[in-house]
Amino acid sequence: MICPRCQLTELEDELAQNALSRLDNDTYVCSPCGSDESILDVAGVGQRESWPIKRPLMDWEMLMTFTKSVDVER
Numbered sequence: 001m002i003c004p005r006c007q008l009t010e011l012e013d014e015l016a017q018n019a020l021s022r023l024d025n026d027t028y029v030c031s032p033c034g035s036d037e038s039i040l041d042v043a044g045v046g047q048r049e050s051w052p053i054k055r056p057l058m059d060w061e062m063l064m065t066f067t068k069s070v071d072v073e074r
Helices: 031-042 060-069
Strands: none
Touching: 031 060
């Protein structure tokens, strides 16, 4: 089964090995999408996009680079 959020990554056969989406807390997404959702929440952006998303997934390094470039208070 393909990830409903990115439509790029195959979900693991055992659903518990995937990520539970923060959008509805009911839908499983691929692990990279789960990380992307958590990064958006940490950044204060939240889940605003319709699925499938049409941008590259965020990673923690991208978030740290962004926060350093805008001098975000921690």
